[in-house]
Amino acid sequence: MENQSENILYNDLKEAFLLRKDISFLNFGSFGACPKPIFDEYQRFQRELEYEPVQFILNKGPEYLKESRIRLAEYLTCNSDDLVYVPNPTYGVNIVARSLDLQPGDEILGTNIEYGACDRTWDFYCAEKGASYIKQSISLPIKSKEAFLDDFRKGFSDKTRLVFLSQITSATGLILPVKEICEEAKQRGILVFIDGAHVPGHIPLNLETLGPDFYTGACHKWMMTPKGSSFLYVKPEHQKQLDPLIVSWGYQADFPSHSQFLDYHQFNGTRDFSAYLTIPKAIDFMKSNDWWGVAEDCRILVQKWLPKLCDVVGSEPLAPVNDEFIGQMGSVPVQCKNPIELKQVLYNEYKIEIPVMVQNGQAYVRFSINAFNSEKDLIKLENALAELKERKLIY
Ligand SMILES: Cc1ncc(COP(=O)(O)O)c(C=O)c1O
Incomplete structure (x- = not known):
């Protein structure tokens, strides 16, 4: 069978993904997300x-x-x-x-x-x-x-x-x-x-x-x-x-x-x-779209926003914020009564898909950044966390 999925070069890499556009998808880390040419290959x-x-x-x-x-x-x-x-x-x-x-x-x-x-x-x-x-x-x-x-x-x-x-x-x-x-x-x-x-x-x-x-x-x-x-x-x-x-x-x-x-x-x-x-x-796909370049841009965004988001909830990053410890994911420690509710509210009310994970009794809001994200997603998260603090879902 002929291979019909070409190595398309995308001007806007967001277009390469099948993800819903009305949700800020900040949870790439859990299950990834598959770009169209790779998904086409799968179906082929x-x-x-x-x-x-x-x-x-x-x-x-x-x-x-x-x-x-x-x-x-x-x-x-x-x-x-x-x-x-x-x-x-x-x-x-x-x-x-x-x-x-x-x-x-x-x-x-x-x-x-x-x-x-x-x-x-x-x-x-x-x-x-x-x-x-x-x-x-x-x-x-x-x-x-x-x-x-x-x-x-x-x-x-x-x-x-x-x-x-x-x-x-x-x-x-x-x-x-x-x-x-x-x-x-x-x-x-x-x-x-x-x-x-x-x-x-x-x-x-x-x-x-x-x-x-x-x-x-x-x-x-x-x-x-x-x-x-x-x-x-x-x-x-x-x-x-x-x-x-x-x-x-x-x-x-x-x-x-x-x-x-x-x-x-x-x-x-x-x-x-x-x-x-x-x-x-x-x-x-990664090679033709300069994925190490994409990864670097994403890392820069994570490293810029991790301390800011920690500030919003009154916590601090879990390690020095540099390439040695921080890649495309940032975990923000939060104090909250109900992590499951917090995740649901972030999704249902703020349209942000993001995990709230608990380990050793501490809750973390972990954001992942990939090619389809932009600073807009992080501003949205910043505002949501600030509001949730006011609403006492985070304290
Ligand atoms: C550190 C780590 N190890 C292993 C896994 C494997 O996950 P699973 O086998 O449940 O898909 C994950 C998934 O997120 C992970 O974060």
């Missing part, structure tokens, strides 16, 4: 699938999947055989957590600012194996990279088997110094798993120089592919120990490929894997 693959289901699922699809992995590996700087596609990062964390040979007393070292679903995954598998998931407390606001590292180091013990750390955190929206942690863990002989759900397409990522043992990232967030497209990277020496999360034809395969890792994890029975196939298109 889905049509091709329905045109010839058997040929697609058994023959063409696996070839497309391989091509897609090669392009993603090039983008992330790693070997394409060290990557498998997973629907979401939590799925990737489950594969590893389930398979690690944890002994009673062993420890997984995370922080108290990790993503809730991943916390639950580690809690579940650690409980099953008699191991412990340590949520090392990080002092907020983070004063400096050294202060973060000092806090984190307190969590190491002679029982630590693996470090699990977000490269960009969820509720707090902070970039963390994972390179230093990877190096330190290596020196201590401890494995590292980086949760990079928010990283690809947001800040540059080079898996070869970062050198984690395991890394998971979402493509459907900042790379803007359709929902359900993420990856798990695993260093070759650990691939054989990973059990499939879904046992299917790749286990005891009739026709094994050159890689047990691919056999076990890439074919999970009948499903539509079109979202994975759009990754090359997303990489082309």
Whole structure:
């Protein structure tokens, strides 16, 4: 089938997105948003699938999947055989957590600012194996990279088997110094798993120089592919120990490929894997629209507005406001009685889609900025927060 989705260059990138125009969409961080050319590519693959289901699922699809992995590996700087596609990062964390040979007393070292679903995954598998998931407390606001590292180091013990750390955190929206942690863990002989759900397409990522043992990232967030497209990277020496999360034809395969890792994890029975196939298109889209330039403009806007918005509600940013810690998301700590109500009021009354997240008893209004946003959205948010303070929904 002919590829009809050209690499359109947009004068106004807002036009590239399918998002409702009457809502200020400040929650790109949760599930991303897919530009039209990438969404068209998705539907093109889905049509091709329905045109010839058997040929697609058994023959063409696996070839497309391989091509897609090669392009993603090039983008992330790693070997394409060290990557498998997973629907979401939590799925990737489950594969590893389930398979690690944890002994009673062993420890997984995370922080108290990790993503809730991943916390639950580690809690579940650690409980099953008699191991412990340590949520090392990080002092907020983070004063400096050294202060973060000092806090984190307190969590190491002679029982630590693996470090699990977000490269960009969820509720707090902070970039963390994972390179230093990877190096330190290596020196201590401890494995590292980086949760990079928010990283690809947001800040540059080079898996070869970062050198984690395991890394998971979402493509459907900042790379803007359709929902359900993420990856798990695993260093070759650990691939054989990973059990499939879904046992299917790749286990005891009739026709094994050159890689047990691919056999076990890439074919999970009948499903539509079109979202994975759009990754090359997303990489082309970002390239032809100077996405690192777009990301920089967005970052500048976030860094300008984060202190202003904190001022409005009487709080302060969670880390120094610079490129070391702040990318395209800014989390504003707020005091409020009812975070769920606050989110609903922001949407229903002010037409602002923005998450209000609670972690360790603290609520955060987290704004994300992407190509379709402008200063207008932030002025709208500033006015809304000021009014909500007057209305005592924020105090
Ligand atoms: C830090 C972090 N890790 C992992 C995830 C993965 O989310 P899920 O697997 O629920 O899609 C997210 C999603 O927002 C996240 O922010």
